[in-house]
Amino acid sequence: MCIYCGSGLEPGKGESRRDFLKTTMLVGAAAAASGFIASAAHAQEAPAGTGAEGRRVLIRGGHVLSMDPAVGDFEKADVLVNGRLIEAVGPNLDASGAEIIEAAGLVVMPGFIDTHHHQFETALRSFLADGILVNDGVPANAINYYEYILQKFSMVYRPEDVYINELFGSLAQLDAGVTTVMDVSQIHHSPEHSDAVVQALKDAGRRSVFGYFEGWGDKAKYPDDARRLKSTHFSSDDQLLTMVMGGEIYIPGYENSWKIGRELAIPVALHVVGTFGMRPTFDQLAEAGMFGPDNIFIHMTGMSDMAWKKAADAGSHVSLAVPIEMQMRHGMPPIQKALDLGMQPSLSSDVECTMTADPFTQMRSAMTLQRAFVNERALAGEKDLPALLTSRDVIRFATLEGAKGLKLDRKTGSLTPGKEADIVLLDAGAINVTPLNHVPGAVVTLMERSNVDTVMVAGKVRKWKGKLLDADIARLRGELEASRDYLFQAAGVPRDLFRA
C-alpha cells in the first residue's frame, strides 16, 4: 500500500478493517505533520491590507523563536501584529477581530538582516564565481573583482541599470527571508544614479539602509551630495529606509566623507581589507581615536591587534561576509578575533557575482568555519578553548546583531512587542527538514530558501505561502536581462556561459 495516499489495498482484502483504519490514521497524521498534505492554512488567501494602521493579524500556533531572551521561545505560540507593530507574543493570545494566519508546523522568527550587499551587481550574478579580489599575476586569476567588476562593469552603469539591478536583488533577497539590508551601492556616478538606488529600495518595500558609497566620473557628486540625499529622502525616521555614509579609506579625501557622515549623524561604513593594503591607514585612524560606535567595519581581515582593540573599545560594529572572504582572498574571516574581544558580528552576503545572497549560506559558513578552527585546536590537545558557535549564535548574528550594527534594533531584529513586525515563517514540515527536533538547529543546518514560506515587513505580508506578492517577476527578469546585455556589451566583456 502506498504510505502517502493509502491506495492499493481494499479494506478486508488481506488486511482487517481495523488494521486498515489504524494504518490510514497513522498515514494521515504523519503526512499532515510533515507538510505533505496541503493544510487549510495553505489554501488560505493572502490577507489583504496587512501593515495598515489598526489592521490586526494573529500568526497562530507556530514554533516561535523570538531571539529576545525577555520574550523567550515557545514550542507553540502566537504572534499578534497590529498595523506595523508586534503587539504580543505568547500562547493562546486573545485576538478577537484579528485575521488569522495559521502557523502550525512553521517556525516563526524575526526576518534576517544582511549588513552588506552590493545589490547593483545583480545582473552580474555568478560572472565571477571562480574569481578573486585583485590581480595576483596568476593567469587563472586574470579575471578578478577589482579589474572587471569595479573597473569595467561598474563604470558603464546608467541610472536605469542601477534601478533594475537594485530592485531585482532586493526582491530576490526578500524572497529568501531577508527583511533588512544595508545596500552598499558604489555606483554614484551622478545624482541621478543615487536617486535610482533610493527609488529601487523604496519600490522593493523592504527595510533598507541606503549605503551612500562612492561613484566615478565627471558627474559624480560623492560625498557632498550626501546632504541633499539625506534631506530629500531620509528626513523622517519613521520609514523603511535609512541612510549610512560610505567612508572608504582607499579613496583620497575619505576624511571628508567621515566628516559629512558625522555631521549628518548617520553611521559611517567602510570596507577594511588587508588584501587592499588598508592596514596602515586603518592603524592611523585607530591611533588618532577616530573610531566610534557609529562605525561599521566590513570584513576586518588582516588588521592589527591594536586596531582591533580600538574598534572594540569604541563600540564599532563588524560585518563579516564569511563565504566571500574565504572565496575571494580577503583574508581569513576574523570571527574568533571579534568574539574574543567581546564583539558580536553581523553577517553579510557581499556580492552575488561570486556567491549567493541567501542567509542560510551565511549562517552555515560562519558556524562551520569557527567550529573547524576550534575543533582542530581541540584535536591538537589544546585546552581552554573558545566555545563552539551554536546555531542560535549564528541566527543571532543574522538577526539581532545586524539590527544593532545598523542602529535599527529599536525597530527590528527580534520578535519583541513594540518592534515593527519583520517576521518570517519557515516550513519545518518540508521534506528536507521534517521531523522537527530542534528549532535553531533546523533553521541553520537544514533549511534553505525553499523553506521560506511567508515573509512580513513592518506588518505587511510580502511573501505568502512560497510566492512573492506585488512583484511581476517575469517582467522584471526581462528588464534585468536587458540591463545585463547592455552592461556586457558596454564594458567590452564577452558573455561566455562556460568560461574556463
Ligand SMILES: [Zn+2]
Ligand atoms: Zn563589499
